[in-house]
Amino acid sequence: xxxxTCAREREVTELLRQGYWPExxxxxxRTHVETCRSCxxxxxxxxxxxxxxxxxxxxxxxxxxxxxxxxxxxxxRNAAIETVGRPILGAQxxxxxxxxxxxxxxxxxxxxxxMAWLEDLPQALHLDALVPSALSKSGGMxxxxxxxxxxxxxxxxxxxxxxxxxx
Amino acid sequence: xxxxxTIPNVLAGEGQPLAAGASAAAMDNEQFAGxxxxxxxxxxxxxxxxxxxxxxxxxxxxxSYVRFLCANHPSDGEVAxxxxxFRIATNLLRxxxxxxxxxxxxxxxxxxxxxxxxxxxxxxxxxxxxxxxxMRPRDRQxxxxxxxxxYSHHEIAEVTGLASASIxxxxxxxxxxxxxxxxxxxxx
Numbered sequence: 001x002x003x004x005t006c007a008r009e010r011e012v013t014e015l016l017r018q019g020y021w022p023e024x025x026x027x028x029x030r031t032h033v034e035t036c037r038s039c040x041x042x043x044x045x046x047x048x049x050x051x052x053x054x055x056x057x058x059x060x061x062x063x064x065x066x067x068x069x070x071x072x073x074x075x076x077r078n079a080a081i082e083t084v085g086r087p088i089l090g091a092q093x094x095x096x097x098x099x100x101x102x103x104x105x106x107x108x109x110x111x112x113x114x115m116a117w118l119e120d121l122p123q124a125l126h127l128d129a130l131v132p133s134a135l136s137k138s139g140g141m142x143x144x145x146x147x148x149x150x151x152x153x154x155x156x157x158x159x160x161x162x163x164x165x166x167x
Numbered sequence: 168x169x170x171x172x173t174i175p176n177v178l179a180g181e182g183q184p185l186a187a188g189a190s191a192a193a194m195d196n197e198q199f200a201g202x203x204x205x206x207x208x209x210x211x212x213x214x215x216x217x218x219x220x221x222x223x224x225x226x227x228x229x230x231s232y233v234r235f236l237c238a239n240h241p242s243d244g245e246v247a248x249x250x251x252x253f254r255i256a257t258n259l260l261r262x263x264x265x266x267x268x269x270x271x272x273x274x275x276x277x278x279x280x281x282x283x284x285x286x287x288x289x290x291x292x293x294x295x296x297x298x299x300x301x302m303r304p305r306d307r308q309x310x311x312x313x314x315x316x317x318y319s320h321h322e323i324a325e326v327t328g329l330a331s332a333s334i335x336x337x338x339x340x341x342x343x344x345x346x347x348x349x350x351x352x353x354x355x
Contacts, residue, residue, distance in 0.1 A: 005335070005339065017317055040346070041342050041343055041345075041346035042342065044346045044349055044350070045310065045314055045342050045345050045346050045349070046314040048294065048295045048298075048345075048349055049295070049310060049311060049314040049315040050314065050315060051295075052216065052295050052315065053209075053212050053216075053311075053315040053316075056211075056212035056215060056216060057208040057209065057212055058208075059211075059212075059215070059221070060207070060208060060211040060212075060215070060221075060224070060225065060228070062203075062207050062208070062211065062228070063228075063229050065196075065199055065200040065203040065204070065207075065232075066196065066200070068199075068203070068229060068232045068233055068236070069196050069199055069200075069236065071229075071233050072232070072233045072235075072236030072237050073236075075233060075237050076236075076237050079237070
């Protein structure tokens with residue numbers, strides 16, 4: 001017998017579980033329970049909780065199992081998509097970083113050439129025909145090229161955003 | 168062709184660790200409906216009695232089953248599956264208690280329980296409710312699992328995550344306290 005329990009507790013527990021307590025149990029055990037604090041506690045608490053369980057079982061309005069089943073399927077599917085999509089997202093981020101690094105490296109390496117090309121670009125595209133001669137002469141072609149590039153960058157950002165939303 | 172359709176096994180969860188041994192896919196819709204019918208009310212009663220909050224019990228019951236279906240639950244019989252379900256519910260309860268509370272779990276919904284019961288039952292619930300309210304949540308859990316659900320110490324340890332050796336002592340203390348409270352209520 002452990003210091004916390006009575007040796008006859010198992011016997012009493014079994015009778016309580018099978019619903020034999022107190023009618024279908026030996027008189028001698030009933031007398032024991034009356035005198036043993038541990039067993040009387042066991043009987044009192046078990047009877048109260050079993051009665052409570054019996055009553056509580058009738059209360060809930062349960063969700064249909066079909067709805068739970070499909071909710072679980074949906075969650076499993078989403079989890080699987082997320083698992084598959086994670087490396088793809090990682091690869092996209094890596095590619096973008098690589099592109100930025102290469103572009104930055106190229107700018108540093110061939111910066112002067114790029115600047116010269118940018119300066120020549122308005123003339124190559126004959127943009128001077130589109131702008132007033134005063135602006136063209138004052139060397140203001142950069143004011144056209146830079147906003148044009150900024151607009152292109154902005155538009156490409158919008159296009160990427162819209163494409164991602166669509167997916 | 169959508170890219171999802173090129174990897175159907177993954178989307179069906181077959182490529183996941185779920186498939187190791189027994190997956191939730193092993194339990195089809197009809198099997199689940201049967202299991203649900205046999206276990207849902209006990210689970211709800213456990214959650215409602217331990218949390219003392221019917222709405223929370225509703226939510227956690229649903230969430231427990233969804234997680235059960237998503238998880239790699241044991242395939243060795245319904246008893247083990249049921250134990251696993253109670254374990255999920257116990258963890259959800261614990262998570263709920265750890266979160267900052269907007270409303271206290273000690274808010275008394277006991278009158279809601281008694282209101283739904285018959286005349287004869289109301290007396291025992293009227294005694295049990297206040298006694299349960301004075302117990303700590305962990306003690307309520309232990310008492311319910313042991314004496315309402317009839318779980319062994321080993322099974323309770325598995326459900327609650329407590330050490331098996333400490334269950335006997337914790338249960339003994341909780342039972343003694345509960346019996347004292349019930350007797351006080353009886354005398355009053």
